[in-house]
Amino acid sequence: MTSSGFRPLDDKSLVEYIKATPALFSKLANQLHGLQIKEVGDGNLNFVYVVISSAGSFVIKQALPYIRSIGESWPMTKDRAYFEATALREQRRWCSNHVPEVYHFDREMAVIGMRYLEPPHIILRKGLIAGIEYPLLAEHMSEFMARTLFFTSLLYHDTTEHKRAVAEFCGNVELCRHTGQVVFSDPYKVSQYNWWTSPYLDRDAEAVREDNILKLEVAELKSMFCERSQALVHGDLHTGSVMVTPDSTQVIDPEFGFYGPMGFDIGAFLGNLILAYFAQDGHDDQVNDRKTYKKWILKTIEQTWNFFHKKFTALWNEHRNGSGEAYLPEIYNNPELQLLTQKKYMQDLLHDTLGFGAAKMIRRIVGVAHVEDFESIVDASKRANCERQALVFAKMLLKERRKFQAITEVVSAIQQEQS
């Protein structure tokens, strides 16, 4: 990974870059008429330029060799762009409806050119804060997760293909290590970057650091995160990595992708929906008490898992005579056994999902990176109340996850936390 040819782009050099890159320039019909370039990266990590002309549009994402929001003092490999481009292409291969097309990738420059998700696409998290219902969200996200996870697991892969892909994504170690630190470690110790709604949650944050059972459970999840190459996971599938309209759901930003436990993705998505739920009371006003919207979030949580379950097992049934090596047809193709194996598999996956989802919730309340769902609640005391409910629920979920048999029980528990 030489960086000899690397230089950070700005508005001006970007134009030169586009002109010199047929795969991009052709998207603008090879002319610069009415060209507009806007830097829109609001994430923590990268620079993102929206490029629009009268003839066409695309997005340019460039990774720099450090974390954007922190600066050169927190170096991070720009090769994350390679893994993002590779993951995007692999995910789009299996789920073209919900993954934007990559037009161009330049490893040396760490530049990805991809489809511009035009308005009214917005970041799902912002939609959730605004109280907008997305009737197809559960349908689409369950589709994305079922397909990308199934087709990169040993239910579909043969061992040779699987190990090759696992080995390749082992190269994304720096981002995995970062995730490992901020999700499974920092919240459970005194850490320079941790913060929370102080002083309201001081005691709550301390309680997390002193909770032996919680730390015991989180260690098990961390081991699974580091050791288990179950499928190509997105690696950062929160509601900020999804862009939506009422009709369209597009999953972006898989630079944290690697072969890991499926529950890490599903848990990230569901955990962030649960955070959105607990944040709603901070966004109510006289016009909208958000009660209906909270019901919609709960329904979406329930549907996302149930649709996922249905789609995932349907893919399994459809491909049970394929090249997947986990369950050979000669052994497992008897109806009773197939039912048994799927039940066990999905039950284990639900427990992994709840564990990872809970860990993701906790880290967003007492760790380094918080969520706008809570941050946008201006009144600190009100915010702290919402966060505390979410934290209490997440701690219970992490410890008691194996007791839940179905997602409806989880939804009931969420409601109970708030009643």
Added chain:
Amino acid sequence: MTSSGFRPLDDKSLVEYIKATPALFSKLANQLHGLQIKEVGDGNLNFVYVVISSAGSFVIKQALPYIRSIGESWPMTKDRAYFEATALREQRRWCSNHVPEVYHFDREMAVIGMRYLEPPHIILRKGLIAGIEYPLLAEHMSEFMARTLFFTSLLYHDTTEHKRAVAEFCGNVELCRHTGQVVFSDPYKVSQYNWWTSPYLDRDAEAVREDNILKLEVAELKSMFCERSQALVHGDLHTGSVMVTPDSTQVIDPEFGFYGPMGFDIGAFLGNLILAYFAQDGHDDQVNDRKTYKKWILKTIEQTWNFFHKKFTALWNEHRNGSGEAYLPEIYNNPELQLLTQKKYMQDLLHDTLGFGAAKMIRRIVGVAHVEDFESIVDASKRANCERQALVFAKMLLKERRKFQAITEVVSAIQQEQS
């Protein structure tokens, strides 16, 4: 992996090879006086030459691009020699007392030159059949397993080193796939290569193929085998991969090595000791009823796990402030929590061990490759009785492994099976 420079060695070309290879020739004091070469490979896979002169000795092991015992009709990458040499060096790095030194490795020729384990070293399995006690066996094998598994796990590794090593050993996919097939698949279906003591065990073999619960459990183990990169495992740690004298224990043949679940190694060793136990009744005679010897085997099983437990947790305690990323000191260095985490870790590891051990036992009775412990029992009916006891025990162990809290309970169950 070009094979352009590859040629199979014979007695004659081997001499030329030695003369041209300083690392080997120097072991013979650079002269061929009194040179003796003997092909001794009795395993299934490779050619093994013992080279002895009046000045020194070594062993030459060459992998051919197929399975030796079957021939060119079952191709298998000769690059297994690379993984064997790499694993040997890594294991010796952590446990020099119990791993022979590698003098020379030639990847193109798939040739390893290593220490000749001189008489009275014999293969442990042959010693067990002969009824020889090895008072230091549990001590030594627990040392080998504790050190090689601990130092290649995330208890000692940092994530960067771990993922690099995992990725490298992903290249040994062909041998992993072979293991996956013969251990977790073939015994549970009709397979060309399966055989058993027929007709005595016909019904027993059929029962294995029809046992849904057994197949459900073995699928979970197969997933763990394929997906969980917990440590560098030997990958084939049966009693035929260990050479012993009363004072020395040397572990050889790690060509199946990869980053996998620790229990796969520990289970292989213990499972093969249990097979040896159940085979003893086939080897009794009027001089020796083997009762004392059977007690020694049980004691060795018990001690191997208990010593392993002690050594492994001692290493963990010793290195708890090191670079291992699984349990960061700032989070886990409180005495109560450390006790809790270790208890959970070792309990889970015991259950994995029993599961893998049981699967290894089953495959040696109704799968392709059997063990000399049983095969050397000439009377088929007597042999079948021994095998059936082992099989019944293994099936119970695979299904009920999570109920065992300590190795003493396993030993009691073995005795109960035979009473």
